[in-house]
Amino acid sequence: MEWDNLRYILAIARSQSIAGASRQLKVHHSTVFRRLNALEEGLGVRLFERVSTGYVLTVAGEEMYQTATEIEAKIIALNRHIIGQDRKPKGLIRVTTTGSLFYSLLTPCFAAFQREYPEIERGLCGI
Known part of the structure; x- marks a missing residue:
């Protein structure tokens, strides 16, 4: 068939x-x-x-x-x-924020983002 x-x-x-x-x-x-x-x-x-x-x-x-x-x-x-697996985003994202904001509010968001896009690296720049 x-x-x-x-x-x-x-x-x-x-x-x-x-x-x-x-x-x-x-x-x-x-x-x-x-x-x-x-x-x-x-x-x-x-x-x-x-x-x-x-x-x-x-x-x-x-x-x-x-x-x-x-x-x-x-x-x-x-x-x-x-479709599009070869075009998945990859590279480094730099986020500038305070440490307390990052650890209290943004860490769960970045964890979920990184699970979805494992080829993306993150860099944290404190103020």
């Missing part, structure tokens, strides 16, 4: 039509129609019932849809986690 096929299933199920899926996927409606027919033929099972109101998932289609939404969520989470 290719991810691209799952994208088509998600689009058809969400829009309940070939035309809506084609707009969502930015492809011609005939492409969506051909891809769905080829996928159903290859799997040997109908994924959608064609009714007068549109396309409705079958039991097999519902199972595929549920799995596809889980995979989609994992891909989105992976992208959020991975």
